[in-house]
Amino acid sequence: MKVVVCVTQVLDVSPYLEFTADGTSVDPAFATVMLNGADENAIEAGLALCDEAGGGEVVLVSVGADEADQALRSGLTMGPQRAVRVWSDGLVVSDPGSLGAALAHAMRVEEPDLVLAGVQVSDTGGQSTGPALAAAWGVPCVPVARDLHVVGGTLTATREFEAGVTEIVQVDLPAVVTVQVGANEPRYGTFKEKMRAKKAEIPLLEPVDLPPVRSALTTMVRSPGDSARSVRMIEGGPADIAATIITLIREAQ
Amino acid sequence: MPRTLVVAEVIDGRVSAATAEAVAAAVSLGGEVIVAVAGPDTAAEAALLSYQGVDSIVTVTVPGSDRDHEQMAQVVCALVADVAPDLVLAGFTIRSTAWAAAAAHQADMGFASDVVAIARGTDGVSVTRSIYDGRVHAGFAFAAGRPVLALLRPSVWTAAELGATPETRALDVVLTQSRVRSVEFRPPSADVDLTSSDVVISVGRGVGSEENIAVFADIARRLGAALGASRPIIDSGWLPSAHQVGQTGVTVKPRVYVALGISGALHHLAGMQNSKTIVAVNIDQDAPIFGFADVGAVADIHQVAEQMQALL
Ligand SMILES: Cc1cc2nc3c(=O)[nH]c(=O)nc-3n(C[C@H](O)[C@H](O)[C@H](O)COP(=O)(O)OP(=O)(O)OC[C@H]3O[C@@H](n4cnc5c(N)ncnc54)[C@H](O)[C@@H]3O)c2cc1C
Ligand SMILES: Nc1ncnc2c1ncn2[C@@H]1O[C@H](COP(=O)(O)O)[C@@H](O)[C@H]1O
Numbered sequence: 001m002k003v004v005v006c007v008t009q010v011l012d013v014s015p016y017l018e019f020t021a022d023g024t025s026v027d028p029a030f031a032t033v034m035l036n037g038a039d040e041n042a043i044e045a046g047l048a049l050c051d052e053a054g055g056g057e058v059v060l061v062s063v064g065a066d067e068a069d070q071a072l073r074s075g076l077t078m079g080p081q082r083a084v085r086v087w088s089d090g091l092v093v094s095d096p097g098s099l100g101a102a103l104a105h106a107m108r109v110e111e112p113d114l115v116l117a118g119v120q121v122s123d124t125g126g127q128s129t130g131p132a133l134a135a136a137w138g139v140p141c142v143p144v145a146r147d148l149h150v151v152g153g154t155l156t157a158t159r160e161f162e163a164g165v166t167e168i169v170q171v172d173l174p175a176v177v178t179v180q181v182g183a184n185e186p187r188y189g190t191f192k193e194k195m196r197a198k199k200a201e202i203p204l205l206e207p208v209d210l211p212p213v214r215s216a217l218t219t220m221v222r223s224p225g226d227s228a229r230s231v232r233m234i235e236g237g238p239a240d241i242a243a244t245i246i247t248l249i250r251e252a253q
Numbered sequence: 254m255p256r257t258l259v260v261a262e263v264i265d266g267r268v269s270a271a272t273a274e275a276v277a278a279a280v281s282l283g284g285e286v287i288v289a290v291a292g293p294d295t296a297a298e299a300a301l302l303s304y305q306g307v308d309s310i311v312t313v314t315v316p317g318s319d320r321d322h323e324q325m326a327q328v329v330c331a332l333v334a335d336v337a338p339d340l341v342l343a344g345f346t347i348r349s350t351a352w353a354a355a356a357a358h359q360a361d362m363g364f365a366s367d368v369v370a371i372a373r374g375t376d377g378v379s380v381t382r383s384i385y386d387g388r389v390h391a392g393f394a395f396a397a398g399r400p401v402l403a404l405l406r407p408s409v410w411t412a413a414e415l416g417a418t419p420e421t422r423a424l425d426v427v428l429t430q431s432r433v434r435s436v437e438f439r440p441p442s443a444d445v446d447l448t449s450s451d452v453v454i455s456v457g458r459g460v461g462s463e464e465n466i467a468v469f470a471d472i473a474r475r476l477g478a479a480l481g482a483s484r485p486i487i488d489s490g491w492l493p494s495a496h497q498v499g500q501t502g503v504t505v506k507p508r509v510y511v512a513l514g515i516s517g518a519l520h521h522l523a524g525m526q527n528s529k530t531i532v533a534v535n536i537d538q539d540a541p542i543f544g545f546a547d548v549g550a551v552a553d554i555h556q557v558a559e560q561m562q563a564l565l
Contacts, residue, residue, distance in 0.1 A: 248532060
């Protein structure tokens with residue numbers, strides 16, 4: 001079985017951030033870059049499916065400029081065989097249609113049986129890249145899923161919904177599945193795999209025939225705060241905090 | 254005249270809160286507002302959608318379940334072709350994200366999800382998204398000429414009130430068979446009931462290990478509070494799923510909600526942000542949860558727990 005896993009890097013930004021001169025991104029000095037957590041769950045799901053099938057290939061794909069190699073290399077430490085970076089000038093990653101089309105191009109080249117993506121990126125999470133890729137590639141999508149199994153070209157998975165509702169679904173491959181965060185325990189690669197990830201050749205694939213870009217990221221500003229509440233901080237040590245909380249609770253009962 | 258199509262979400266015959274909020278957003282933008290609903294019993298469903306400010310309702314009778322996103326994508330494409338809106342709105346939910354990108358692709362719409370503000374100008378629609386733990390607001394512009402589909406973050410707009418008498422018409426849509434087949438539906442487990450308690454004390458990843466849960470369970474019991482948890486605690490198998498508060502867990506509205514070692518992710522907030530008083534204890538003074546709390550403390554929850562036990 002051949003599985004492609006879509007991965008990307010996310011930013012953990014500091015609360016005291018500054019923006020770049022053009023005002024459309026956070027100054028890198030105020031951000032830490034890492035592999036998206038849900039993508040580690042997606043890689044683990046891909047590796048586990050190949051283990052279960054008694055063999056197979058897991059290929060990582062990321063759309064992005066040079067820095068995307070970082071996400072691919074950290075994903076490779078878990079044990080996938082290879083990685084491909086997708087990029088061309090003018091590609092707009094913040095436009096879901098463009099990103100989905102660029103990924104779909106990679107799938108037409110790679111022709112996997114199954115594509116896994118994370119359910120969402122933790123920094124700008126739109127929960128839409130997997131479904132957008134499936135639509136552009138012309139295959140079905142099973143979103144927010146866990147417990148994946150493949151038997152004879154049919155995938156069974158558990159979908160999650162609001163309020164604890166779940167549904168077991170089946171779909172014939174090829175298909176795209178978005179893997180839920182926490183769906184599994186991502187493995188650590190061996191020392192050998194880590195060394196291999198460091199030195200891996202990451203070829204560049206240039207997508208063609210991309211659709212027109214429909215949205216433009218115009219500005220980034222510090223948030224005025226998304227909540228109507230304003231917090232009163234409890235002064236003092238653990239004893240004062242404990243007493244205040246107990247009083248608040250007793251008053252409510 | 255600008256025209257907004259709101260796609261209703263009806264689950265088991267009940268309209269989601271996200272729908273009334275999307276209607277409110279549509280009405281606030283002006284222009285014509287049309288609400289569309291797809292389901293097995295459209296007469297009953299349409300009757301639930303008579304929100305003030307709605308001009309008309311379009312119903313589509315479909316055989317499948319409200320979890321069939323492939324069917325929903327087809328319905329939305331048909332609605333967009335029929336209604337010809339410049340803007341399509343729906344709540345940002347697990348069901349809507351399953352169909353939205355496909356509908357945007359098939360109907361060639363601009364698309365943005367998890368939107369917290371929206372504006373319509375002569376040169377097109379623009380939206381705001383809240384990103385990086387709510388620290389940044391990012392603005393996106395769409396050129397006029399193509400419809401834009403925006404999924405709206407829950408609890409940002411104040412829900413529209415019922416009380417209009419919009420005219421209702423039916424639209425026939427020919428559907429092809431969905432490729433994703435339902436095998437089994439599983440309702441949530443219900444071994445504890447968090448919703449009936451005046452006080453919920455919830456623990457997050459900050460508890461550190463399974464052994465530490467017992468201390469917090471003991472404190473909750475002694476205070477007559479229900480014990481809740483964030484999702485990673487359930488994923489780790491430290492508590493059964495009925496304790497999970499959040500989007501894919503239980504929604505609670507207690508008089509006091511105490512979040513211990515919980516960062517304040519949107520999915521967790523979805524299940525507790527309507528609590529009367531929210532108390533948060535976190536070791537990180539910059540944790541997003543403090544932006545959504547009424548009372549906060551920067552401290553180690555284990556030290557606070559020790560002091561609470563001493564006082565009880
Ligand atoms: C589709 C979808 C649905 C989801 N549904 C839900 C849901 O229903 N419910 C839910 O909760 N999540 C849900 N999630 C997951 C959610 O996005 C977050 O990952 C999760 O809520 C984080 O849990 P947490 O705050 O416990 O952990 P973390 O984000 O890891 O935060 C732990 C916090 O504990 C603090 N901490 C650590 N040690 C201590 C200490 N000793 N004392 C005090 N503080 C400490 C840290 O500073 C940190 O802020 C969902 C995700 C997706 C994609
Ligand atoms: N630039 C990218 N390249 C490859 N995959 C991506 C990219 N951005 C997002 N993804 C995938 O899509 C998932 C969901 O992202 P999103 O829809 O942005 O929340 C991620 O977990 C990745 O698997």
